[in-house]
Amino acid sequence: MAAGRTYRERVLVLDKTKLRETDLIYTLLARDGRQIRAVGKGARKPGSRLAARCEVGCTVDMLIARGRSLDVVAEATLVCAPFGAAPELDVLSAGAAIVDVARACCFEDAEDPFVFPITERALAVLGGSDGALDGAHLDLLVAAYVFKLLAHLGYYPDFSACVLCGDADVSYFSATAGGLVCASCASSVAGAEEVDATLVGWFRALMSLRFDDLAGANIDAPTAALLLAFSHAWAATHLDVRLRALEFLLGV
Numbered sequence: 001m002a003a004g005r006t007y008r009e010r011v012l013v014l015d016k017t018k019l020r021e022t023d024l025i026y027t028l029l030a031r032d033g034r035q036i037r038a039v040g041k042g043a044r045k046p047g048s049r050l051a052a053r054c055e056v057g058c059t060v061d062m063l064i065a066r067g068r069s070l071d072v073v074a075e076a077t078l079v080c081a082p083f084g085a086a087p088e089l090d091v092l093s094a095g096a097a098i099v100d101v102a103r104a105c106c107f108e109d110a111e112d113p114f115v116f117p118i119t120e121r122a123l124a125v126l127g128g129s130d131g132a133l134d135g136a137h138l139d140l141l142v143a144a145y146v147f148k149l150l151a152h153l154g155y156y157p158d159f160s161a162c163v164l165c166g167d168a169d170v171s172y173f174s175a176t177a178g179g180l181v182c183a184s185c186a187s188s189v190a191g192a193e194e195v196d197a198t199l200v201g202w203f204r205a206l207m208s209l210r211f212d213d214l215a216g217a218n219i220d221a222p223t224a225a226l227l228l229a230f231s232h233a234w235a236a237t238h239l240d241v242r243l244r245a246l247e248f249l250l251g252v
């Protein structure tokens with residue numbers, strides 16, 4: 001079968017790593033959810049036009065040439081840079097956590113049309129079209145992204161009632177148990193963490209509200225930081241990978 005020498009893809013840039021003196025390897029999320037790795041020739045040279053169009057978090061239209069081992073970026077057109085020209089460091093850190101989780105959730109041969117749009121949307125809201133979000137809302141959006149994406153992948157957290165006995169009176173969170181648990185079940189779950197009614201409400205809001213609604217929600221920084229920590233526990237437990245950018249955001 002004669003495969004085309006080149007192909008076009010709209011991609012999200014998830015990561016870039018050094019390859020040789022002047023090249024980068026880009027890890028990309030295609031619109032159908034597959035992960036693509038492609039070499040950016042000369043992308044490490046100062047003033048590289050390719051590098052300027054392929055920052056992490058950006059949506060890019062690419063023409064990609066099939067290579068023997070790795071594919072090579074032949075052309076790149078920037079479609080969207082969600083964080084603008086001069087992003088704040090905390091926005092970049094939150095964006096890095098999102099693409100880090102996305103990278104752990106996409107694979108070379110597995111199509112999943114949900115991953116691209118939810119990731120692109122989360123990054124767009126994070127970048128904020130009307131002014132920068134504060135740290136609490138960045139944390140909240142990352143936590144919501146993690147729970148929503150993992151729920152889609154089959155790691156659905158049960159925030160409605162105790163995951164072990166069905167009791168509606170929940171007051172602990174456990175990633176290993178699968179969500180919220182009641183006080184009596186929590187005594188038999190190692191590492192279950194006590195949560196108050198406000199947090200229980202926020203867990204439910206993370207799943208039910210859209211990113212735009214969460215960006216405008218009234219939340220304080222300590223509550224958002226707790227939700228971010230719980231989302232990290234959820235991802236680390238169920239994906240079983242190190243999520244370094246998320247850990248960095250948490251300050252762990």
Ligand SMILES: [Zn+2]
Pocket residue numbers: 162163164165166167181182183184185186
């Ligand atoms: Zn229970």
